[in-house]
Amino acid sequence: MSLCPDLPRPGFSFDNCKRNAALESRGYKSKGFVKTGTTIVGVCYKDGVVLGADSRATGGNIVADKFCDKLHKMSNKIFCAGAGTASDCDKVTEMxxxxIALLELNSGRDVRVASVVRIIKQYLYRYQGHIGCALIIGGYDATGCHLHSIAPHGSSMxxxxxxxxxxxLAATAVLESRWKPDLDLEATKKLVRDATAAGILNDLGSGSSVNxxxxxxxxxxTFYPYDIVCAKGVRSGLYDFPSGTTKVLRTKVIPYEIEKVEVRGASEEDEPMDI
Structure with a gap:
């Protein structure tokens, strides 16, 4: 009790709710939540690691890109699957x-997965989660195969x-029901495909194909794509109507005169344009 004289109250705390209500009463509007959509999966098997991801990028309720690459190459044997804000994931992994390339040149050997995880988590921790970058890092190094996850605020496991x-959530249900310690390559690829497809079919923010x-x-x-889960459907009807289907009620022609403009070449007296 001398080390911790004030014990926290049991149960839920609604202090932040009261704080937000007080700030809104003074004219400060609270920022709404950011909805992101992605399904990324990583599985270790006896000879390596398999990473999978969907290929849909969304902006609110709009599908911005159907073929977004969410698997980023960090080195020859280490890849990183990114979820969250697309621009943050692209720029962080690129940096x-x-x-990592400079580290390999200076040391003269392949970088280890633990080194990549340490560099990324130290960078993200500085910004306390304000960089929307959730990553799954998988690879094979001198100590074997490894699979890590890094949250936007820097924690890893x-x-x-x-x-x-x-x-x-949908992908976890598939992984927990079917994963085994000594899976072979084909079974692992099938498991990663089914887990990613479960996220695609049960989440509006995930879609298109499985990379x-x-x-x-x-x-x-690499397999780009490995399987197309949400293929574009075929139109059931014909939407080409012959000319004259819509009746023309009246026609009016307005003549439009084009103004003639004189074009001349540049002379020595003309000043150069600033850029």
Whole structure:
């Protein structure tokens, strides 16, 4: 009790709700939440790591890109699957990839997965979650295969299978029911595909195709796409109407005169234009 004289009250705390209500009464509007949509999956098997991700990028309720690449190459045997804000994931992984390349040149050997995780988590921790970048890092190094997840505020954990994003709840159900310690490559690829497809089919922010990368001792093998889950449907009817289907009630022609403009070449007296 001398070390902790004031124990927290049991139950839920609504102090922030009261604070937000007081700020709104003074004219300060609270910022709304940001909805992101992604399903990324990583699974370790006996010879390496398999990463999978969907390919839909959304802006609110609009599908901005149907073929968004969410699997970022960090080195020859290390890849990173990103969820959250697309621009943050792209720029953070691009910046860290440059640091990793310099590290490999200076040391003369391949970088380890733990080093990549340490560099990224230290960078994200500085911004306390304001960079919307949730990552799953998988790879193969001198100590074997590894799979880590990094939250936007910098915390990380290492597990044999991981999933992140708004479709992670559906993907987790598939992983927990079917994962085994010593899966072979084909079974692992099928598991990653089904887990990612579960997120695609049960989450509006995830969609299109399943992209996949296999990381082993020999290097990486990418599958873009591995499977198209939400293929575009075929129109059931014909929408080409012949000319004259719509009746023309009246026609009016307005003549439009084009003004003649004289065009001349530049002379020595003309001043150059500033840019």
């Amino acid at each position: 860290i990839r440059g640091q 290492e597990l044999p299978y991981l999933t992140m994003g708004s479709g992670s 996949m990368v296999v990381l082993t001792k020999k290097g990486n093998e």
